[in-house]
Amino acid sequence: MLKYILWLLPVLCFGQQLVQPDARVVKSRWEARWIAPREGESQFGVHHFRKSFELKSKPQQFVIHLSADNRYRLFVNGTYVTDGPQISDSRHWRFESLDIAALLNAGSNTLAVQVVNYAEQAPVYLMGVRAAMIVQGNDSLSAVVNSNATWKYFTNPAVKALPFGPGNPELYYQYYAAGPMDHVDGNNFPWGWEHPAYNDAAWPSPKATETGAPFSVVGYGDATWELVPRSIPLMERTWQPAGIIRRSTGLPLPVEKFPVTVPANTTVSLLVDQQQLTSAFPELTLSGGKQSTIKLTYAEGVFNDIRNKGHRDSIQGSTLHGVHDIFIADGHEARVFTTLTYRTFRYVQVEITTQSQPLQISKFGSWFTGYPFQRKGNFEAEDQALAKVFDIGWHTARLCAYETYMDCPYWERLQYVGDTRIQALVSYYVSGDDRLARNALEQFYWSLTYDGLTASRYPSALTQFIPNYSLVWVTMVHDFFMYRNDPEFVRSFLPGIERVLQHFEKYLTPDKLMQEQPYWDFLDHTYPTHKIFTESKSKKLTTNSLFYAYTLSLASELFNYYQQPERAQHYALLSQQLKAGVKRQCWDAARGLFADTPDKNYYSMHANILAILCGMIDRPEQADFLKRVTEDKTLIPTTLYFDFYLGRAMNVARAGDQYLGLLRQWKELLNLGLTTFPEGVTRSECHAWSASPNFEMLATFAGIQPQTPGFKKVLIRPLLQSLQSVKGVVPHWAGEIAVEFEKRGVQLKGSVTLPAGISGRLEWNGKVYELKSGFNSVTTL
Numbered sequence: 001m002l003k004y005i006l007w008l009l010p011v012l013c014f015g016q017q018l019v020q021p022d023a024r025v026v027k028s029r030w031e032a033r034w035i036a037p038r039e040g041e042s043q044f045g046v047h048h049f050r051k052s053f054e055l056k057s058k059p060q061q062f063v064i065h066l067s068a069d070n071r072y073r074l075f076v077n078g079t080y081v082t083d084g085p086q087i088s089d090s091r092h093w094r095f096e097s098l099d100i101a102a103l104l105n106a107g108s109n110t111l112a113v114q115v116v117n118y119a120e121q122a123p124v125y126l127m128g129v130r131a132a133m134i135v136q137g138n139d140s141l142s143a144v145v146n147s148n149a150t151w152k153y154f155t156n157p158a159v160k161a162l163p164f165g166p167g168n169p170e171l172y173y174q175y176y177a178a179g180p181m182d183h184v185d186g187n188n189f190p191w192g193w194e195h196p197a198y199n200d201a202a203w204p205s206p207k208a209t210e211t212g213a214p215f216s217v218v219g220y221g222d223a224t225w226e227l228v229p230r231s232i233p234l235m236e237r238t239w240q241p242a243g244i245i246r247r248s249t250g251l252p253l254p255v256e257k258f259p260v261t262v263p264a265n266t267t268v269s270l271l272v273d274q275q276q277l278t279s280a281f282p283e284l285t286l287s288g289g290k291q292s293t294i295k296l297t298y299a300e301g302v303f304n305d306i307r308n309k310g311h312r313d314s315i316q317g318s319t320l321h322g323v324h325d326i327f328i329a330d331g332h333e334a335r336v337f338t339t340l341t342y343r344t345f346r347y348v349q350v351e352i353t354t355q356s357q358p359l360q361i362s363k364f365g366s367w368f369t370g371y372p373f374q375r376k377g378n379f380e381a382e383d384q385a386l387a388k389v390f391d392i393g394w395h396t397a398r399l400c401a402y403e404t405y406m407d408c409p410y411w412e413r414l415q416y417v418g419d420t421r422i423q424a425l426v427s428y429y430v431s432g433d434d435r436l437a438r439n440a441l442e443q444f445y446w447s448l449t450y451d452g453l454t455a456s457r458y459p460s461a462l463t464q465f466i467p468n469y470s471l472v473w474v475t476m477v478h479d480f481f482m483y484r485n486d487p488e489f490v491r492s493f494l495p496g497i498e499r500v501l502q503h504f505e506k507y508l509t510p511d512k513l514m515q516e517q518p519y520w521d522f523l524d525h526t527y528p529t530h531k532i533f534t535e536s537k538s539k540k541l542t543t544n545s546l547f548y549a550y551t552l553s554l555a556s557e558l559f560n561y562y563q564q565p566e567r568a569q570h571y572a573l574l575s576q577q578l579k580a581g582v583k584r585q586c587w588d589a590a591r592g593l594f595a596d597t598p599d600k601n602y603y604s605m606h607a608n609i610l611a612i613l614c615g616m617i618d619r620p621e622q623a624d625f626l627k628r629v630t631e632d633k634t635l636i637p638t639t640l641y642f643d644f645y646l647g648r649a650m651n652v653a654r655a656g657d658q659y660l661g662l663l664r665q666w667k668e669l670l671n672l673g674l675t676t677f678p679e680g681v682t683r684s685e686c687h688a689w690s691a692s693p694n695f696e697m698l699a700t701f702a703g704i705q706p707q708t709p710g711f712k713k714v715l716i717r718p719l720l721q722s723l724q725s726v727k728g729v730v731p732h733w734a735g736e737i738a739v740e741f742e743k744r745g746v747q748l749k750g751s752v753t754l755p756a757g758i759s760g761r762l763e764w765n766g767k768v769y770e771l772k773s774g775f776n777s778v779t780t781l
Contacts, residue, residue, distance in 0.1 A: 018082075021097040021229050025065055025138065030212030032136040032146040034225070037155050038207045041131040044119045044180075046156040046340070048193050049133055050200050051111045053144045059101045063138035064145060067095035067212075067227060068115045070128035071341075075112040075194035076103040086230045086439075087403040089127045089459050092215060092446060093225035096234075097138075111135065111145055112194040116340055121161040123179030123341075125404070125413050127459045129224055134212050152203035158188035159340070162326070174683045177412045177462075181323055182339050186330035187291075231442075232435045235402065236372040237281075242348075242364040243274035246315050259362045262289070262352045270350040271302075271315060272364070276675035277686055279344045279399050279409045280366035282325075283336060289359025290331025294352050297324040298345035300410055300685040312346065312673030312685075320349045323410070329359060342369050344399065344410040344686070346675065371401035376731040377430035379697045381723050386697060389666045393691040396676040397426045400688035404459070405440055408684040414457040417444055417469035421476045422644050423688045425695040428483045429704075432731025438489065441480060444473045445496050452503030454496075456520070467517035468544070470500045471551040478554040481561070485710040485733050491562055497555055501571065504548050512577040513585065513598075514544035523547070524642040525680070527606055536597040542586045543596060546610035549578035553614070561709060579614050592628060593635075604636035605629055605646070612649040622653035630658065640665070640680030644692040651700045656719025659700050666693055702728025702739050707760055714760030716752055716771065734758050741778070748780040 037047050066074060067085045074081040081103070086094035117131035137143035161180035192198045213223035248255050250268035262268045277300060284294065301309045302318035310318070327337045343366075352359060379390045400406045404415040405423045424437035447455035449465075454473050456466035474497050481490045507515045516533040523529055523543050533541055552575035560568035585598040586607070594611050596602040608629045611617060617625045626649060629635065638646055643662060650659040669677060677690035698704050703718035711732060718741055720726060725742045735755025742749050748764050754773050762769040764780045 017099040018230065018234055019063055019097050019099050021065060021095075022138070025097070025136065026214050026229060027216050028214070029217055030065075030134070030136045030214075030227075031143065032134050033148050033208040033211050034132045034134045035147045035149070035151055035153070035206035035208050036130065036132040037153060038204065040155060041117070041207075042119060043117070044121050044161045045117050045131060046159040047115045047117070047131055047153055048156060048190065049113045049115060049147075049151055049153045049206065050193070050198075050203070051135070051145050051147075051151045052196065052200075053109055053111075055104060055106055055109060055141075057106045059104055059141060061099055062101040062104055062142050063097060063099045064111075064142055065095050065097050065136040065138065065212075066113070066134070067093060067225070068113065068133035069093070069130060069225065070118050070122060070126050071116045072133055073114040074098075075114075076100050077105065077109055078112075078195040079103055082234050084230070084403075086232060087125060087459055088228070088443065089446065090129055090224065091226050092228045092443075094230050095134075095227050096230045108196055110194075110196040110198075114194075118161070118179060121163060121180040122461060123413060124177040124460055124462050125406075125415070126179075127461050132209065132225075136212055147208075149205045149208045151206055152200050153206045154190060154193065154200070154203045156188075156190065158185045158190075159183070162324075164323075174411065177414065178323075178410065179341060182325040184326070184337060185328040186332075186335055186337070187328065189330070191332075191335070231439050232403065233372055235369050238368040240274070240278060240280055240366050240368050242366070243272050245270050246273045247271040258364045259360060262292070262354050262359045262361070264354050264356055264358050266352075266354050268352045270352075271320065272348045272350060273315075274346050274348070274366075276395070277344065277346045277399060278366065278368055279342050279370055279402075280368045281338050281342050282348065282366045283338045283364070284327065284361065285363035286327075286329050286335050286337065287333045287360045287362060288331060288357050289329040289352075289354050290357050291355040292329040292352060292357070292359045294327045294329065294337070294350065294359075295324055296327075296343075297349040297351070298322060298343045298410075299347045299349075300344065302347055312675070314673075320347055331357060334362070369402070370398055371403070371436055373398055373401060373427065373431040373433055375430055376432050376729070376736070377694075377698065378727070378729045379694075379702065380727040381701060382725050383660075383723065385667050385670070386663065386701075388670060389663060389693050390697060392670070392675060393426070393666075393677060393694040394430055396686055397423060397430070397688055397691040397694065399676060399686050400691075401427075401436060404443070405436060405688065407457075407689075408679065408687050410686065411684050414460060415440060415443065416457040417454065417472045417476070418456075418466070418641065419687070419689045420444075421472050421479065422692050422695070424476060425479060425483070426688075426691050428479075429695045429698050429730050432733070434480070434484050437476075437480065441473075441476060441493065444476075445493055448496050448499060452499040452501075453519075454500065456522075465519035466522045467504070467519060468521070468523060468547055470503070471547055474500055474551050475554055478558060481558060481709055482706045483711055485712065487710065490558070494558065494562060494564070497558065498567065501552065501555060505574070507544075509540055511585075512574075512581040513540040513542075514548055514578070515539055516541060517544065523606055525639050526637055527604060527642075528636075532596050532602045535601060536599050538585075538598040540585070540598055541596065542582050542594055542607040543604070543610060545578045545582050546607065546614050549575040549582075550610060550613050552578070575614075579616055582611075583616060592625070593632070596636075602636065603632075603634065605638050606636065606642060608635075609638070609642070609646050609649045612652055613645065623655040623658065626650060626653050626655055626658055630662070640677070640687075640690045640692075644689065644696070647692060647696040647700070651696065651719070654717075654719055656700055656723070657721040659696065659719070660722065663693060663697075666690075698728045698730055701726050702730075702741075703763075704728055704730045704737050704739060712758065714754055714758060714771065715763065716760060717763040718748070720748075732758065748778060750778045752776040752778055
């Protein structure tokens with residue numbers, strides 16, 4: 001029996017290959033046209049497009065270039081190939097170039113493309129315009145599939161959007177921006193539409209509109225979508241069987257696994273525990289049960305009440321609520337239901353209400369999806385909990401990476417600059433793959449506005465500005481400059497950096513301190529910038545001054561490297577003036593701390609962390625100063641986000657033991673049964689900024705850092721202190737950096753292995769030891 005599937009055949013397909021488009025496709029107008037439904041192109045809809053064609057023989061190569069608005073899924077002769085396009089904006093609308101030859105046959109063939117337009121229900125990260133798609137063949141053979149009026153289409157009446165927000169009170173009390181939920185009526189679905197044998201004779205031809213226009217050939221107002229090649233690999237899809245059924249009600253006997261048969265006229269609830277958080281396309285195979293309703297509700301954890309959660313492994317007395325999808329069975333055999341987009345969950349509650357027929361759930365599982373990072377870095381120490389923190393941090397980072405980096409996979413899926421800096425550093429140190437970071441750097445640059453601010457998050461259909469995040473973007477460029485080796489890529493951002501820094505210069509007071517910034521002047525969730533500024537008589541802010549000074553010093557390094565000495569000197573001088581202004585007006589000698597304003601009414605960890613990063617505390621005093629900062633409970637505290645900067649300050653201060661103490665809060669999170677690290681406030685249980693230990697443990701305890709730009713020379717400065725042994729591996733663009741150390745009193749023994757052509761130095765107890773490429777045995781004096 002043919003197993004028909006609902007708009008996605010989620011299998012790993014090895015019959016396609018993502019290829020680089022040739023110059024002609026990137027620099028010339030396409031022959032293919034964008035095609036669209038004749039009605040409802042600006043409304044929510046799921047549209048199926050088909051093109052049947054003949055081939056005299058099986059081709060050796062058959063490259064197509066494909067895009068759509070908002071999202072597509074491609075099938076070739078009934079086999080799922082991929083989905084896309086890579087998320088971006090309309091001025092840089094991505095297309096995929098795919099060699100599908102392995103999936104084609106001599107004779108009849110069919111391309112089938114599902115296009116989803118979310119319209120007013122769109123997740124915030126999508127910047128679509130209206131429903132449309134385009135396919136361009138790469139040569140005269142593949143041009144047979146060029147999209148035009150010879151294609152056919154069908155608007156699927158079975159799929160509706162369930163709104164989030166006020167229409168879903170279970171999500172309304174928190175900010176949710178990841179898109180609608182699905183309601184699918186199997187009775188009205190065109191089952192088998194993606195297969196060549198499907199009869200599409202009654203389907204109409206689509207509306208053919210403008211030809212495809214690559215970004216490089218677009219004139220003013222000349223194209224709705226300016227096409228740019230995909231810059232990242234296709235997303236991973238890996239099958240995950242369903243977890244265990246922890247709780248079942250409504251059945252004669254409890255069940256622990258699938259398959260499950262639900263009698264007629266019965267209501268059943270099954271609580272499935274995946275046992276760790278995942279992001280995946282759920283897949284439910286059903287037989288019989290005509291008009292049965294199946295509701296899948298996804299949650300990061302179960303709830304003691306509408307907001308509060310206990311230990312994540314405990315389900316006693318708990319409930320589950322959140323994002324959910326609804327499927328209506330049509331009574332046929334082996335129907336496979338899934339969702340328009342992936343869901344994030346540890347727990348899934350499956351609620352079934354049958355009518356006059358029994359329903360069998362013969363199979364339930366999901367297809368993990370995410371950016372295909374490969375773990376190459378590693379960290380170990382005699383404190384085994386640190387390795388567990390590293391593992392969970394990496395799982396957190398993976399779930400927060402798809403076609404862009406994301407703050408969180410359940411609630412928003414938005415690429416924020418503040419989160420992304422941390423995510424990029426984790427990627428460099430654990431995977432060595434910088435393609436998603438490159439994409440982020442470019443996208444934030446594209447968001448730069450006339451007044452010199454990047455968007456705080458991008459792509460985003462809802463514009464938001466957090467001025468300090470524009471400074472974070474500059475620090476991201478500097479990070480890439482230090483950790484990766486592509487000077488020309490970094491050079492391309494220098495004009496944007498100038499514009500950002502010029503914006504902030506407008507908010508300097510005559511005595512060189514910073515005021516409050518327009519829009520959302522955010523530093524950390526605990527830090528009340530507006531309240532502090534409003535209550536200040538001086539209307540000057542230490543944190544804004546020092547974050548600007550910190551960024552200016554990094555920018556000065558960049559412009560000096562690229563031989564622009566006037567810019568470099570200007571930024572260095574301005575940084576020094578800001579630091580001098582803060583020291584003169586905001587230093588409290590009695591407390592030995594910097595206040596948050598010259599009024600000295602507020603004191604925070606944040607201001608004093610930034611003082612360390614700005615080099616305002618003498619090197620011998622830095623560790624004691626930071627200890628005072630972290631132990632003073634009267635200071636405004638940091639959250640897990642700003643603890644990244646605290647970790648960086650501890651590294652600067654050579655305070656390895658203090659960083660080890662800071663990691664206690666990550667260890668405590670393990671005691672809650674969490675399988676990812678949270679936002680640090682409420683809501684999200686998987687937030688990438690909380691994965692910063694994956695970078696900092698390798699940088700601080702293993703001591704692996706760049707000595708020169710481009711990581712062309714390596715600095716190994718392990719800060720073991722109370723740790724006695726450590727092993728660390730960091731992927732490097734030239735190979736791999738590996739260290740293994742054991743401390744014996746004040747002596748360090750072990751080894752350092754550097755990639756071919758890369759040298760460096762080891763610093764230990766104030767002494768320097770030169771390191772050559774390859775293996776270095778280490779025994780210090």
